[in-house]
Amino acid sequence: MAYKHLLEIKELKTSFSTERGVVTAVDGVSFHVDAGETVGVVGESGCGKSVTAESILRLLDEKKTNYLGEICYQGTNLLALSIDQMQQIRGNEISMIFQDPMTSLNPVFTIGDQIAEAITQHQKCSKQDAFSRTVELLRRTGIPAPEQRVHEYPHELSGGMRQRAMIAMALACQPNLLIADEPTTALDVTIQAQILELMQELKQESQMGIILITHDLGVVAEVCTRVVVMYLGQVIEEADVETLFENPLHPYTQGLMKAVPTIDGDRKQKLHVIKGMVPSLHQIPQGCRFAPRCEYADSQCSQEPPQLHAISPKQKVRCWHAAKFMTQGEEHERHHLD
Amino acid sequence: MNATIWTEEKELLLRVRGLKKWFPVKSTLGRTINHVKAINSVSFDLYEGETFGLVGESGCGKSTTGRSILRLIEPTEGEILYRGQNLLELKGSELRSVRQEMQMVFQDPHSSLDPKKRIGYAIEEPMIIHRLGTKEERTQKVFELLHKVGFSKEYYYRYPHELSGGQRQRVGLARALALNPKLIVCDEPVSALDVSIQSQVINLLQEIQAELGLSYLFVAHDLSVVRHIADRVGVMYLGQLVEQAPTEQLFSQPLHPYTKSLLSAVPIPNPKIKRERILLQGDVPSPLNPPSGCIFHTRCPFAMERCRTEVPQNKEISIHHYVQCHLYDETHEHH
Numbered sequence: 031m032a033y034k035h036l037l038e039i040k041e042l043k044t045s046f047s048t049e050r051g052v053v054t055a056v057d058g059v060s061f062h063v064d065a066g067e068t069v070g071v072v073g074e075s076g077c078g079k080s081v082t083a084e085s086i087l088r089l090l091d092e093k094k095t096n097y098l099g100e101i102c103y104q105g106t107n108l109l110a111l112s113i114d115q116m117q118q119i120r121g122n123e124i125s126m127i128f129q130d131p132m133t134s135l136n137p138v139f140t141i142g143d144q145i146a147e148a149i150t151q152h153q154k155c156s157k158q159d160a161f162s163r164t165v166e167l168l169r170r171t172g173i174p175a176p177e178q179r180v181h182e183y184p185h186e187l188s189g190g191m192r193q194r195a196m197i198a199m200a201l202a203c204q205p206n207l208l209i210a211d212e213p214t215t216a217l218d219v220t221i222q223a224q225i226l227e228l229m230q231e232l233k234q235e236s237q238m239g240i241i242l243i244t245h246d247l248g249v250v251a252e253v254c255t256r257v258v259v260m261y262l263g264q265v266i267e268e269a270d271v272e273t274l275f276e277n278p279l280h281p282y283t284q285g286l287m288k289a290v291p292t293i294d295g296d297r298k299q300k301l302h303v304i305k306g307m308v309p310s311l312h313q314i315p316q317g318c319r320f321a322p323r324c325e326y327a328d329s330q331c332s333q334e335p336p337q338l339h340a341i342s343p344k345q346k347v348r349c350w351h352a353a354k355f356m357t358q359g360e361e362h363e364r365h366h367l368d
Numbered sequence: 369m370n371a372t373i374w375t376e377e378k379e380l381l382l383r384v385r386g387l388k389k390w391f392p393v394k395s396t397l398g399r400t401i402n403h404v405k406a407i408n409s410v411s412f413d414l415y416e417g418e419t420f421g422l423v424g425e426s427g428c429g430k431s432t433t434g435r436s437i438l439r440l441i442e443p444t445e446g447e448i449l450y451r452g453q454n455l456l457e458l459k460g461s462e463l464r465s466v467r468q469e470m471q472m473v474f475q476d477p478h479s480s481l482d483p484k485k486r487i488g489y490a491i492e493e494p495m496i497i498h499r500l501g502t503k504e505e506r507t508q509k510v511f512e513l514l515h516k517v518g519f520s521k522e523y524y525y526r527y528p529h530e531l532s533g534g535q536r537q538r539v540g541l542a543r544a545l546a547l548n549p550k551l552i553v554c555d556e557p558v559s560a561l562d563v564s565i566q567s568q569v570i571n572l573l574q575e576i577q578a579e580l581g582l583s584y585l586f587v588a589h590d591l592s593v594v595r596h597i598a599d600r601v602g603v604m605y606l607g608q609l610v611e612q613a614p615t616e617q618l619f620s621q622p623l624h625p626y627t628k629s630l631l632s633a634v635p636i637p638n639p640k641i642k643r644e645r646i647l648l649q650g651d652v653p654s655p656l657n658p659p660s661g662c663i664f665h666t667r668c669p670f671a672m673e674r675c676r677t678e679v680p681q682n683k684e685i686s687i688h689h690y691v692q693c694h695l696y697d698e699t700h701e702h703h
Contacts, residue, residue, distance in 0.1 A: 221425075248636055252635040252636075290567070293592045293595060301567035303564070304564040
């Protein structure tokens, strides 16, 4: 193998020209995905997680978008490819599942037509073959009576079924990398559990890499192996899932974890509030981007932007005070042992 | 606010009995050919100063229940007793005066405020409609309310588009508080918000409840949020309240198979805990033709023969813990 990682994003900068000037939605994001692992990308609305995903497949309007940096898929920089070459990769090598299966399926074609199209588009095979493969895919994703369902239109399916159809379509060409952008946010919890289970099974079977974009820390803890936390267009923390939940180092990550009520938490405890709100991309704070909302911020934080640095082999963080939290965490652990 | 202590001493505020809402489905010629049975005999009580959480998946009828109580949707059948008075029999001015005491906070803060009206006016409007106080008194009250939900005075002149989602939701709450209500129906008040903002609004709801002694009917699909805020919880499935219990008890000892699977499906933000999932097969059946017998029998892992034919009764298994399931017929008779 000539390449180190299945996908490696290096210093990606995605900016848009708007009426109010250039907006940099993703500012220097780097992370990688290996085959067979699920990387979670977490953050609140506007943190750039979806733009990162769309940049990988270059789905954004290229007249208005400017990319810098590299996105290396199996060693090839996707940002340097022509439109035709990119088309060979989309849906074939790398595919994507979107949040809302109602708006991402075409209402005037049957789901069978849409999935078969993905197959015939990328592989030499007859229509009939494509169709029987479609039935097989639908069966694989757990849709009952796929022989009939394949002739149905998206409106005839429930939300969970549509999401299964989307997954079937994304998997039609056995991609090496799957990008799932909030795949279960629009679904009910019981359906979410079914879909997550399905994604896990499919991953184990095919050893593909998955990028899972979500705001739900519960989902992350459940299915991801590594997590990237984003804030205002930057990666602020990266760690494997156990380390991150055990010892989150960035104050924002810590805040997020304390802010959500959990199903087994203390009910009498007040929820943690991260003060203020996410600033607009037009007014990015100097220094650390989280400083105006951070309870630990000092003068250094508001002047010099910290770099993302490795604090242990398993954990990277973008914070001036991370080392302090690190020792705190370790002490805490020692107390636990005593 | 003391979330766990919920005693008999509290006064009954609202009693809902056998509430039903069937939406007619019309043929092209305008004949009613079927009904969507959105809610089917729902009964529960709400006490003063208490929060009753209503949970369930989309289409289970939880929002319809909330709206029916305020008669924003006219229920088909049933009784809604507010301090002993049946709301469904009230008309005109009587209804309006009771409605003053019952307000609502909606899910989507973006569509529930008029974009052309200033925040100050949005909060004042309910008082104008109910002809309360003079102009000065109302303005005074608006400033008080702004302060109560954590805004500075300048926000009086702002427009909704200048506010973020969480701020708008706070305006929605101030507006609901304008008439000094006793009961607020919160329909998914935090589900459109980001997590860090969500916690602000939840804390605010709790603070205001503690201060004013309000009752909330809290409708939401997020079980963790409901667990945090509610004193008692009712679980809805396909238009019926299949189980209700004090919060701690419902989450630690769920009885109904649906509640069990619903709780087991909630992901826990801790990678070390791996839970046994009770995965349900298939989808929720259509409310046009709900299953016979127990509505859950088509997906229930414990379904027996009688579940197909007999409708289970609402049984009190332990104090304030009600369940509608044949599995508990036997155990209950033994007691």
